[in-house]
Amino acid sequence: MDTRRKSPRATTLLAALAGIAAAALVLGVAELAAAFFTARATPVIALGSTFIDFTPGWLKDFAIATFGTGDKVALFVGMGLTIIALAAVLGIAAFHRWVLGALGVTAAGLVIVASVLSRAGASTYDALPSLIGTAAGLLALRLMIARLPAARAVPSDSAPSDSAPAAAAARALPGGSSRRSFFAAAGVTSVAAAAAAAGGRALAGARNSVEAARRGLRLPAPASPAPALPAGLEAPVDGITPWLTSNPDFYRIDTALSVPQLDVDTWELRVHGMVEEEFTLTFDELLEEDLIERHITLTCVSNPVGGNLVGNAKWLGYPLRELLRRARPLRGADMVLSTSSDGFSASTPLPVLQDGRDAMLAVAMNNEPLPLEHGYPVRMVVPGLYGYVSATKWVVDLEVTRFADRTSYWTDRGWSEKGPIKTMARVEVPRSFGKVAAGTVSIGGTAWSQTRGITRVEVSVDDGRWEEVTLAAEASVDTWRQWSHEITVGAGSHTVRARATDPADGLQTDERADPVPNGASGWQSVQFTAT
Ligand SMILES: Nc1nc2c(c(=O)[nH]1)N[C@H]1C(S)=C(S)[C@@H](COP(=O)(O)O)O[C@H]1N2
Numbered sequence: 001m002d003t004r005r006k007s008p009r010a011t012t013l014l015a016a017l018a019g020i021a022a023a024a025l026v027l028g029v030a031e032l033a034a035a036f037f038t039a040r041a042t043p044v045i046a047l048g049s050t051f052i053d054f055t056p057g058w059l060k061d062f063a064i065a066t067f068g069t070g071d072k073v074a075l076f077v078g079m080g081l082t083i084i085a086l087a088a089v090l091g092i093a094a095f096h097r098w099v100l101g102a103l104g105v106t107a108a109g110l111v112i113v114a115s116v117l118s119r120a121g122a123s124t125y126d127a128l129p130s131l132i133g134t135a136a137g138l139l140a141l142r143l144m145i146a147r148l149p150a151a152r153a154v155p156s157d158s159a160p161s162d163s164a165p166a167a168a169a170a171r172a173l174p175g176g177s178s179r180r181s182f183f184a185a186a187g188v189t190s191v192a193a194a195a196a197a198a199g200g201r202a203l204a205g206a207r208n209s210v211e212a213a214r215r216g217l218r219l220p221a222p223a224s225p226a227p228a229l230p231a232g233l234e235a236p237v238d239g240i241t242p243w244l245t246s247n248p249d250f251y252r253i254d255t256a257l258s259v260p261q262l263d264v265d266t267w268e269l270r271v272h273g274m275v276e277e278e279f280t281l282t283f284d285e286l287l288e289e290d291l292i293e294r295h296i297t298l299t300c301v302s303n304p305v306g307g308n309l310v311g312n313a314k315w316l317g318y319p320l321r322e323l324l325r326r327a328r329p330l331r332g333a334d335m336v337l338s339t340s341s342d343g344f345s346a347s348t349p350l351p352v353l354q355d356g357r358d359a360m361l362a363v364a365m366n367n368e369p370l371p372l373e374h375g376y377p378v379r380m381v382v383p384g385l386y387g388y389v390s391a392t393k394w395v396v397d398l399e400v401t402r403f404a405d406r407t408s409y410w411t412d413r414g415w416s417e418k419g420p421i422k423t424m425a426r427v428e429v430p431r432s433f434g435k436v437a438a439g440t441v442s443i444g445g446t447a448w449s450q451t452r453g454i455t456r457v458e459v460s461v462d463d464g465r466w467e468e469v470t471l472a473a474e475a476s477v478d479t480w481r482q483w484s485h486e487i488t489v490g491a492g493s494h495t496v497r498a499r500a501t502d503p504a505d506g507l508q509t510d511e512r513a514d515p516v517p518n519g520a521s522g523w524q525s526v527q528f529t530a531t
């Protein structure tokens with residue numbers, strides 16, 4: 001008789017333990033991944049909220065009555081016990097039939113994913129941490145179960161059977177040592193779970209402390225404040241995009257899986273390359289310079305015609321032309337390669353940074369220190385260029401060089417070396433496939449042509465004659481400009497097209513182009529229905 005058959009009870013207990021250790025790993029790894037990817041809903045919190053949603057009212061009342069303000073603790077204890085019980089059952093199931101256990105763990109993982117996705121503000125991307133955690137848990141469970149004696153007793157002298165690999169693994173080991181190796185695997189799993197959970201908390205804590213430092217930051221007043229805004233910047237049309245984009249509404253584009261957490265006390269900008277004077281700039285030194293404040297509209301090269309990867313904010317920063325004046329570029333240099341702490345880079349034509357436009361190292365956005373995801377503590381903002389060749393967030397390095405010598409993140413991936421923003425008119429009202437009341441309809445939108453300005457916008461309804469619309473006031477040539485118009489339409493389906501004119505390049509091209517390699521072009525056409 002095989003020794004392993006002597007204690008089936010003990011083995012079942014170990015299987016339950018394996019299930020519990022695997023569950024701990026699922027949650028630990030998921031928390032770590034959530035902190036790393038800056039997920040909006042973290043798995044444990046989301047599970048807790050779902051747990052509350054599914055707790056019957058009488059039990060909730062009982063919990064509040066009994067535990068008072070300790071009801072949250074009671075919730076997590078109750079949830080923990082539920083998870084432990086479920087995990088133990090799944091461990092035993094996996095021990096008897098691996099497929100059954102694996103399906104159970106996968107189902108549990110999907111429950112976590114579902115609770116994460118059901119939280120307000122969650123995006124599908126937030127499912128990733130739970131999926132990674134579940135995968136890690138499955139793998140660990142598999143390794144632990146494989147180290148347990150076979151579920152079905154197999155005489156050690158029998159021929160290898162068709163039973164689960166677990167049985168084969170167990171048989172391959174001399175009596176006793178399989179249990180030792182089980183404890184080793186379970187130990188590693190538990191330690192990994194605890195380490196992942198602790199790592200996740202540490203990461204989240206570091207993020208909180210950077211956010212706290214950001215909130216406590218006092219920025220100097222600008223030496224050159226933003227010019228006063230003229231009245232009438234917003235076109236009088238319901239549903240038009242606000243002229244100033246708030247920080248939470250500002251589009252975000254970057255390659256950073258995890259938002260960089262930079263410390264203003266250690267942040268430095270290295271300025272080097274083809275310059276007479278190389279230097280580094282600390283954050284305090286940067287703030288001591290004369291700062292300018294300007295409204296500038298940023299645009300992403302990936303913005304499709306009519307798209308919303310564009311936003312307008314007030315930026316405070318140190319003019320790059322001043323910084324370059326200090327560095328004194330050498331003859332032959334034609335590009336500034338800016339690099340972020342996370343390795344992104346952008347190549348900006350040197351003349352653009354010296355031609356008098358308000359290109360800057362920005363430290364504030366709409367009267368606040370830069371939000372973490374918009375480049376805290378310092379980013380570049382260059383009027384007139386798409387972000388991929390100019391707007392480096394979390395910037396730490398400026399190298400004066402030549403296009404012939406160096407390339408950058410997106411130019412390495414087939415996008416154009418130069419990225420001036422194309423003139424564009426956007427229709428915001430009516431919405432695409434929207435409904436309006438037949439008769440006279442107020443329509444409107446935004447047009448931009450940074451550094452050149454917008455002098456005319458025209459619309460054409462149902463391919464009719466082009467009509468000039470009313471332009472709202474212009475703050476500067478570096479900002480977008482709103483427009484409005486009244487059209488009269490009968491019931492039915494209609495289209496409206498829009499096109500802008502700027503004083504330098506003239507009429508916006510009607511040539512359709514995709515965003516790759518240097519920005520979308522073409523006249524936007526919006527279909528809508530009047531009833
Ligand atoms: N470090 C870093 N900076 C970056 C990017 C990036 O991927 N990483 N993307 C650029 C691109 S393509 C754009 S359009 C702008 C967007 O800036 P925003 O996210 O503040 O709107 O940032 C630019 N700066």
Ligand SMILES: [Mo]
Nearest residue numbers: 300301387388
């Ligand atoms: Mo972009």
